[in-house]
Amino acid sequence: MPPAQDVISDTSAAITARLAARHDALDILRAVTDACASLLSADATGVLIADPRGGIEVASASDERAVR
Numbered sequence: 569m570p571p572a573q574d575v576i577s578d579t580s581a582a583i584t585a586r587l588a589a590r591h592d593a594l595d596i597l598r599a600v601t602d603a604c605a606s607l608l609s610a611d612a613t614g615v616l617i618a619d620p621r622g623g624i625e626v627a628s629a630s631d632e633r634a635v636r
Contacts, residue, residue: 579603597628605630 570578583603586596597615604613612634615627629635 576607579607594628601628601630601634 583596583599586599601613601615604610610630612630614629614634617625617627619625626635
């Protein structure tokens with residue numbers, strides 16, 4: 569298994585490549601969600617976005633549990 573620093577660097581590079589290639593924002597958020605699950609060995613991960621009125625919305629989730 570490669571050192572953790574190499575895995576983090578490779579994962580960051582892959583996400584950056586998606587940004588540079590102008591992938592869809594939801595595709596990039598899904599890549600971030602998947603990367604967090606993998607890097608952190610988490611059972612579920614998600615990305616939340618706060619709107620200007622103070623509401624919170626799930627932008628991406630690894631599974632239904634993370635949505636709830």
